Amino acid sequence: MPPTTEAMLRSLPPQHREIIVATYFHHRTTGEAATLLGLTPTTAKARLYHAMRDLSLLVATHRPEHAGPYRTDVAA
Secondary structure (H helix, E strand, O other): OOEEEEEEEEOOOOHHHHHHHHHHHHOHHHHHHHHHHHOOOHHHHHHHHHHHHHHHHHHHHHHHOOOOOOOOOOOO
16 A cells, blocks of 8 residues: 555655645745745745655655656656
């Protein structure tokens, strides 16, 4: 059985997890999340990008039927 979405989210580094939670789960913009987390808007956007990339890779690995642009079976 593949891990749950929650388990995959929990496996991310804390700074990746916190930016995803601050934006997607609390419906904030990256600017609002940046202020909340004490980050610059540029840092918040970069962290969100990397966090979503890492989460997408986990989903592609464990749930290929839900894979997005970061599929693991496609050569880079």
